Every structure is written in structure tokens, then in C-alpha cells.
Amino acid sequence: MYPHYIEESVRKVEATREARLKETLPRLSVDAKTPLLQKFHPDYVAGTMRPLAIGPNKGDSTPNEIADLLEANSRIDPDKIDLSKPDYDVDVLVIGGGGAGASAALLAHENGANVLLATKLRLGDCNTVGAQAGTQAADRPQDSPATHYLDTVGGGHFHNIPELVEALVKDAPSVIKWLESLGVNWDKNPDGSMHELSGGGASRLRLHSARDYTGLEEMRVLRDELRNRGIGYVEFSPTVELLTDDKGQVAGAVLANMETNELTIVRARAVVMATGGMGRLHIQGFPTTNHYGATADGLVLAYRAGAKLIFMDTMQYHPTGAAYPMQILGQLVTEKVRTLGAQLVNADGAQFVMPLEPRDVVAAAIIRECRERGKGIDTPTGQVGVWLDSPMIDLIRGSGTVARELPAMVRQFGRYGIDIAKEPMLIYPTLHYQNGGIKINADGATTMLGLFAAGECEGGVHGRNRLIGNSTLDIFVFGRRAGMAAAQWSKQANPGALTLNHVRQWQKNLNESGLAQKRPISPLLLPDYAKAIPDYMPSYAKESLKPSWMKLA
């Protein structure tokens, strides 16, 4: 149910629906995409990025919100921390409890390593659970890893790192099988063949899904398996700094208890960073699809220790975040809605972009439709949006398809009185994914010895724009590879004494450059959504009176 004045636009969408069922807009040529992106994609808005002033990527541009945290102060004073008696001594420490971290932990364990997984919130609180549409793998006869490769690099605007894409597409079918052998329930046809769907920028039907709960299904199985194998994990324990040894190799981490601030020292012969993305930084004020803890912590930790980042000037705005109702503003409306046949339609009921273009192109086209052409629909919160014409799906694929294929979306909108099988959905781009990240090779090894990375916190495989279904693939491909490589490295690593010298050096550089006073502390750990309460504390007593949880904030 929409407000009355919006219903008028719904009538226009209904009036053109029958004609639109026969209308296919052409895909844009490679040359036509560039000016659209440059004029309307958020990555190109002047003044929203700046070159980093310090660190391994000095001079490279990144959004101001990320730059602030990369150039920031440590949360801990190395001189106050005793590293001589670590609380844990393990072969492999995995930082992050999402799909990449869980895969890395399982594979490191399988390869003989003693593993500890540390995560900021609960095991499985991650972006993986929110991934709805599916996982790409070229396993049908009319498809091939090479076709998957070409789609992926085209979507990434030909900037992707070739060895990483090769690993992605060649591991993909075996990842699907691995997940099934652990008990993932894929959508299948009665003969056992996979029920696969298309996706933006994909030239074949290649998405493996589990209704529209794909990421949830993948994550809950991996979490259950981690528990079955008795692999150790600690929750509500974010890493606040990596540890290095006297040779400069990564050799562990300092964890902080989210509730008590107590520190835990972990010595590890190898570390896998799998901390996910940055949506909760709300780049340019955008709402986000990301989970509560997506605050780019891993980027900060790795960068401060000396690891190189790549493509940090490209963020993904998912074309279809909910624009209405306000309760779910910015939350993900899965691309599967377009995959199943829904078109994007403006206030007059007219299509304006081929719905299965790559995400950056669709997002830019929606922004153009609203900002330049004034064909968006204003909602009561002031958020503008366009229509995603979901009722087309049952018309194209038969009654009941929406209910069967999109139960999460039906449930989510149904709560607010919107039946997406009968009424279209109002959407607008929302901050979704970090295309770049920590630079890795095909084994997940970073530029720092002893440090590996997997999943959204690493970069290169997706170039400058990721395709649908390549992220839930990335986390398993590189989670598995990084876990295996970390276990192998841990057997040969010969770590020396633990130090926080890289943090001392970092703070020295910050002080000398004058940045220390201008920047916050990081990693951020959580966004602050609580209403700001005025600070009445007298300044003479401030530090000594501040309760510990305030210092953590």
C-alpha cells in the first residue's frame, strides 16, 4: 500500500505493463557507458575522494570517509601492552566470521593447522547472510569458465587482475560442489540439474541460488560445520591491531573485548584477514545494504601494518535499494527481481535502462532518471526512487513464481502492506560493496609476509565493478585458497619476537606529518547511530571520569 499520490504513478506503471512485456531495451555499447558513469555514478562526484597522505598507497585516491580511517590513530598505546605472554598461540588466526573467514578456517583446519577465528560480532554476522540472489559458476554445457572470465572483466571495465579472475572462474564449479557436500540446498530441477538464472552483465544463466536466501543458506551451513569440527572461535572480539615480529612479518593480533575493553593477545604464524566491507561508513551519505559491523576495519589494520591496497577509489552502489517504506530504506532488493524479469520504470511508466546491465551502469541510469530528467517518484521521507516492476515476474514466468523464488522479499515488503507480486517496488541505489581492497595474489597472499586476505576486504578480482553472484563466489574461492595457503605458510614460518613496532612507527609518522591531531582513531568497529546526548562532563575531569565504553566508541 502506497500513499495516495504515489498510487497515481502506480496506475501509470500498470497501464504500460502489457506493452512493456514485449519491449526490450538495447544494451549500451562499451563507449556509451563511459559518459553515463562519469556524469552520474557516485564515484565520479567531485570532492568526495582525496589522495591518501600517508602509508603504502600514499597519493592514491579513496573516498574521504575511508581516507579518514586509513590516516587515523591507533586505538592502543604499544608501550602499555605486554606481548610476552600471549593468550593464544595458534598456527592460523582468521579475522572475520563471514563466508570468507569461515571458509578459510575450515580449509586451514583441513590442512593441519591449529586455527582460531576471531570476529567482532557473532560468528555469521556478516554481509554474506544478506546476499540473496546467488553464486556464479559456469557449469552448464552452453557456458564455460572462459565465458565467465569475459563477463567478469567486462563488468570490471577490464581492470581486473587476470590471475585472480582465472582462479575465480576455474574454482567456481568445485566451490558449488564443496558447498553441496557440506549440505547446502541448491535450487535444482527434478533431474538434479541446477536451476540457474541470469544476472546483470552475465551472458549466460549462471546464478546458483537457494530461493532468495542464498548467502544465508551458505553461511549457516559453514557456521554449523565450524562448530561440528570444534574449530575455536571468539565472538565480540574485534582486532584492534595486527602484531608483527622483529623481521616485519605479520605474527598475530591484538583483540579487544567489545563490552569490557579487555585485550587478548594472539600469536599466530599466519593471519587471514576476512573482515568484509565498508557500507556502514555511509560514503557520501548513502544508505547501505551492509551489516552493522561493515566498517572497513581490515583495510585499516592491514594498511597500518604495511599492506598495499588496490582500487580503493571504486565503490559499488547497488542499483536497487528500498526507497520505500522508510523502515527498510536502503536495504537490499535483490538483483534476482530483475533477473526474473522485472523492469526498471520511471514515474510515467516508461522503461529507461536495460535492467540487466552491470550494476554501476544501472545505478548511474537510475540517478540520471531522477536527477537530470526529473522522472523519479518522491517519497514522504524525501527519498526519491523509481519503480522496479515486480508484478511482471508472475506474468512472464507464471503465477506463484514470486512467492517461490523471492520469499524473503515477499516477507519483507509484506510486513508493510506491499504485495510485490501485485504492486511494484520503489527503489534507489544504495551503498553495497567495496570493489577494491587489500592487494592479493591467487593464493590470497598480501604484500606482507604472513598476512593473507579473502573476501570483500581484498581487491583486484572484480576490477572496478563487481558482477552479481561473483562476491559469494569470491568469498569461497579466496577464503579456501587463503586458508590453505596460510596453513602451508604456518608450517614454514619461523616467527620471531612479537612487536607493535609498526604501530609506533605509524604514530611517529602521523605526528610528524601533523595528521595525528586531525584524524580520529581507527578501526571504527561500529557506526554510531545512537542519538547524541549532550556532554555535560567538566573538562578537568573528562579523561579520568569517562567510563570505559565511551573510550571504545
Place this chain on the structure above:
Amino acid sequence: MVDIYVMGKHYAVPEGLTILTALEYCGYRIIRGCGCRAGFCGACATIYNFKNDPVLRYDLACQKTVEQDMYLTQIPFFPAVKAQYDLEQIKAAGEQILALYPDIVKCFGCNTCTKTCPQELEVMWYMSDALRGDIREVALKSFDCVMCGLCAARCPQGLVPYNVAILCRRLYGRYLAPVSDHLEQRIADIESGKCNSDVEKLKKADENELRRLYSERDIEPAY
């Protein structure tokens, strides 16, 4: 504004907030009981009632809109029974469920689990399917479970439906779902090196060549 009570204390909050954003509006900074903020992770399972209506209601705090006179609290976490098993060493036979979760016979059909489920799943029905050993039915009926734990929290017999459900789904996926021949074939092709030369060509292609190949690629219809 809407009047709500957080652990008994009155606050007035704007209309249209969820339970989660209302707590934040009041000034609460949340560490536990908040995950994906989008209805998928089950972290914010919550129990509430109303000022003049003691009947307990159940939902996800990130999805439920606040209503006039709601009494709110975030439920504490407590651990639930989970059987440890090696999926490769057990069988997809009905008895397996009972072997790992013998307590399920204690269900006396009060249906509290179903009434509690924020996903509106037929929890009690899938528990009776589990008792009968029907793995497939449990897998199907429980599929949309976010494992928030509310069913276990409220079960008077201390059963853990959501862990019984994931056992069945995993057994179904591993042993009962029909095998995908084309997947097996493609994995064999990749392992034998059959796909290498085509990928190798693309890896070596320069950007102009890639652009040409990408523009000229044929696209399978979406439906």
C-alpha cells in the same frame, strides 16, 4: 510521536521507526542484538508486549515498526543444545534425527514455537516431520529459518527446533538432493585441463582485444 517503554522507561519516538532504530533514537548504543539490520541474520530477535496487554509477541527488532504503548526489551543470549556430528559419517535416514536429538520425542504439541517464529514458519509441523523421520519435509518447511533462536527460547520442553532443522537441511543437501551431472562434468573438464587454453587466451589478450570480444559475445536470453 509514538510512546514506547524501554525496559519500563518511557520514551517518545517518531512514527515509522523500527524497534532497533527506536532504541537508537532513545540513545541506546547497541553492541549485542544487532547484525545485518535487514531481516536475515537473526541477531535482533525480540520479545515485546503492550502497556495494557500482557500477551508476549515475537519479532525481529530491525524489521518490526514500533507501535503505541509497546513495552520493549532485547532478549539476552543463551546457548542452545547443538549435536556435534561428522556429516560424512552419518546417514540420511530418519532415525538419524532422533539419534542426534533424542529429546524431540518430548514435544507435546503446544505450538508455541510456531507462534514465536518471526519468519512465520510452521515450526511445530516440521518438528513432527522430524519425529516421523521425514528429512525432506523438514528441509523444505524450515528453509527460510534465520536461526534467531526464539523457538528454542520459548519451548517449554527445551527443544531446539532450529538446530534440528539445519541437521535435516544438511542431510538433504548432502545425500538426498539429486546429483547435478553437468556440474560433475564441468569439474572433470577443469581438472583435466580442458578449459585452460580458452582462459589462457583471455588472460593474455590486451584491453582492445578484450573489449572487442566482450562487445561481440552472444548473450543467452534471461528467460
